[in-house]
Amino acid sequence: ENMEGISEFITVHDRECLEYLHNLTSEEHAGGYKLSFYFKENPFFENDVLTKEYLIPNFMISGVEDILKDLKGCDIKWKPDQCLTYKTVNKRQVNRSRKKAGMVRTVTRKEKTESFFHFFNPPQIPTGDVTENEEETLTEAFNKDFDVGHSIRTEIIPRAFRWFIDEGHNYNEEESTELSIHLYFQKTCVIKSLE
Known part of the structure; x- marks a missing residue:
């Protein structure tokens, strides 16, 4: 939530869910690589784990x-009435045909609503031909999705405690191993106390 580039996708309702x-x-x-998000029992969905996998054939090269x-x-x-990615909308339509003129249904x-949880329903590679505009839109969607996943894997996970306390953006690679170990144990204690 505290990371620029990812926080823009997180809504107020997402924050409530991400508390779990x-x-x-x-x-x-x-x-x-595969990202796994583990959730405690919550009022939003049944899943214990939400996953996102990035298939990159040359990943280890x-x-x-x-x-x-x-x-x-x-x-x-x-769970019923808890979906954060879509909302149900009822619209009244007036029939304009001669036989049923004026009838309302x-x-x-x-x-679709704004939500971080669209992250788990990624863009799909089309099987047929696409127009230049569609290709541009898809490329942008894939790049954005890849960047978010990469940031989670390389910036958020390694510095989870710092992001948790809103200091992840101030991380210095040259900090001592001793401090990193100390923060790891602090993070573990904080996470365990939250469970």
Whole structure:
């Protein structure tokens, strides 16, 4: 929540849900990495873990820029009336045909809302031809998604405690190992006390 670039995606309702987040891990493998968000029981969804996987065939090859092949999210099992990614909207429609002129019906539909939890439903690589505009939009969406995942893996997870206390942006790589170990144990104690 305190990290610029990610905090812009987090809404007030997301913050309420993220209060139940108690662990965040990155599992790296030769073909990419998987982020796992562990949640305590909460009023929003049934899942204990939400995952996002980045498939990068050249991930472990040093000196080569990562090439994102695909993204895999997960299905969030929202509890009734708790979905943060879509809202149900009822609209009244007046029939204008001659036979049923003036008759009113209510149409229910889902509208997408702003939410960090769209992160778990990533953009999909199209199977057919795309226009230049569609390609540009998709490229931007993939780049943004990749940047968020990369930031979580390389900046948030290694410095979780500092971000938790809103000091992650002041991190200095040259800090002593002793301080890092001390902060690790502090973070562990804070997280365990939150459980």
